[in-house]
Amino acid sequence: MAVKVIIFDFDGTIADTYYTFVEIVNELSTEFGYKPVTPEDLDRLKKLSSREIVKQSEVSLIKIPFLLKRVKEELSKKISFLNPFYGLKSCLLQLQLKGYTLGIVTSNDQENVQEFLFNNDLDNFFEFIYSGTTLFGKHKVINQIIKQYNFSRDEIVYVGDETRDINAAKKSKIKMIAVGWGFNAPEALAKCQPDALINEPHELIEAVEKCNDDFLEILLVD
Incomplete structure (x- = not known):
């Protein structure tokens, strides 16, 4: 067919939304207890699979749904741009x-x-x-x-x-x-x-x- x-x-x-997403993730780093993403990190992370990125992140699996929820909330404030x-x-x-x-x-x-x-x-x-x-x-x-x-x-x-x-x-x-x-x-x-x-x-x-x-x-x- x-x-x-x-x-x-x-x-x-x-x-x-990529760089806006990165900006938000960095803004939330203190709240969720991980290091901000550097430009060098971005080049490396783009070459990894989605699962590899999650595994290498400093965020526990339990916190990831809450992090994603916060990212969506912050993204809503920037969506008009x-x-x-x-x-x-x-x-x-x-x-x-x-x-x-x-x-x-x-x-x-x-x-x-x-x-x-x-x-x-x-x-x-x-x-x-x-x-x-x-x-x-x-x-x-x-x-x-x-x-x-x-x-x-x-x-x-x-x-x-x-x-x-x-x-x-x-x-x-x-x-x-x-x-x-x-x-x-x-x-x-x-x-x-x-x-x-x-x-x-x-x-x-x-x-x-x-x-x-x-x-x-x-x-x-x-």
Whole structure:
């Protein structure tokens, strides 16, 4: 079945939140008892998987949900200053005009996402927004969406910027396009073997169409 539905991650994929996220994490370092992140740390951390970053952090697993909650709260205060990645809006418009259904799955608060989309004139592109997922539980939300909308797994592509996004897509058995402009560096993403890896927003449409081309090739071979 050809691709009909494109599900996007939010932070680092649509919204350029990386450095704001780092700023907030550093502001909360005293409250949660860890060292602030340095520029040298950033270069190293971007090359690690999401799970490796959690393991190397000085925050206990028990505190991580509380830290994430505080990050979301602080992010809500800065959301009006954030922008989408350059060129992404044009890509979303083209995908919508081609008839794709677009949606969002995020661990950010839905209010943050909706405000960001409204502020940047992106609110008319997305048919659904699912938020509040746990750090490594996106596959469960994706599965809920598939069940609720009666989607076929073959008609979905997930677009995200972290290794955990790739793993979530694999667990849900859907195609995955990794983007190299967000939280994880391209080399870290490549190790997880997404279906496609792109480095600029303008490459997104071609990557989606390639997923359809691969499907047609399978039909022709069969």
